[in-house]
Amino acid sequence: MTLSSGQIWVLIIACAVLTAVIKGVGPVLLGGRVLPGWFDRVVVLMAPALLSALVVTAVLADGCTWSVGAHTVGVAVAGVMLWRRLPLVLCVAVAVVLTALLRMWW
Amino acid sequence: MPFALVGFVLSLSFAVLARQAGFSVAQAIVTSVIVFAGSAQFAMLSVVAGGGGVPAALAASGLMNSRFLAMGIALAPSLPGGPMKRAAQGQAVVDASWAIANRGDGTFDRWLLFGTTAPQYLTWTLGSAVGAVFGEALGDPDRLGLDAIYPTFFLALLIAEMRDRTTRWVGVGGGLLALALVPVAPPGVPVLAASAVALVGLARRPA
Known part of the structure; x- marks a missing residue:
């Protein structure tokens, strides 16, 4: 199914409203209150858990199946470079070029 | 700002992929201008490109955005003003800015948050504009990595x-x-479920 132009506009606007509401709710919900220590500890751990899940699903999954592709290799090499504290821009460039080169050969 | 530069390229790749999925030039640009949430845009786009409908695409972007709820709650004590003002300031939350403004002790530098987000918004918009207009000249985005x-x-x-x-x-x-x-849940759900791992913070003190 290909979406019509009207459907895409509905999607874009709804997505923008949804994003604004999600971003706005957090600060309003708890603004000005002092939070208990356990809450801070959970929130601090939210970022590594979600970011890791985002990366893993982007490079090792294709829809509902596990998959490995040229970009898996490109991102893995960039990951090692990032771990060695090389600059982000360089790492992204290497990931892109390596992925593109591997796709030429595969 | 390396994040602003990478954001430009990221946003460019978004617009190129969006054009491929049937978005018009204007639609690809407007998405980045009014949504301005990279992972949500990519999540929504991957559903559309995979043949999904509007509800599925919205759900995917909403789930992907759920972390902003957590980030906003964490940020809440560091923002002054009434509810409307705090909600407006919460719009400045994007991944990189949130991480940079995080002092690591449960508080945030809100001016650093705004100052980091502003250039990213600019390059995010520009990247999508360039990608949407010139993307077709690049050819297949997958081939380019x-x-x-x-x-x-x-x-x-x-x-x-x-x-x-x-x-x-x-x-x-x-x-x-x-x-x-991944093999058992619809796209978007595995990422949301992973946030449950953060609940170990209830039991463990940070090392």
Whole structure:
């Protein structure tokens, strides 16, 4: 199914409203209150858990199946470079070029 | 600002992929201008490109955005003003800015948050404009490796977050849980479920 132009506009606007509401709710919900220590500890751990899940699903999954592709290799090499504290821009460039080169050969 | 530069390329790749999925030039640009949430845009786009409808695409972007709820709650005590003002300031939350403004002790530097987001918004908009207008001249975005940009960016944020033993184990646990759920849950859900791993913070003190 290909979406019509009207459907895409509905999607874009709804997505923008949804994003604004999600971003706005957090600060309003708890603004000005002092939070208990356990809450801070959970929130601090939210970022590594979600970011890791985002990366893993982007490079090792294709829809509902596990998959490995040229970009898996490109991102893995960039990951090692990032771990060695090389600059982000360089790492992204290497990931892109390596992925593109591997796709030429595969 | 390396994040602003990478954001430009990331946003460019978004617009190129969006054009491929049937978005018009205006639609690809407007998405980045009014949504301005990279992972939500990519999540929504991957559903559309995979043949999904509007509700599925919205659900995917909403789930992907759920972390902003957590980030906003964490940020809440650091924002002054009434509800409307705080909600407006919460719009400045994007992954990189949130991570940079995080002082690591539960408080945030809100001016650093705004100051980091502003250039990213500019390059995010510009990137999509360039990608949408000139994308077709580039050819097949997969052949160019543009799909490797987005995961590399999030990997950089992840490595910055893995400061101690607890955050490292939570990162590994979240990744493994998401991976395990991929074959059994609809797209978007594995990422949301991974956030449950953060609940170990209830039991453990940070290392």
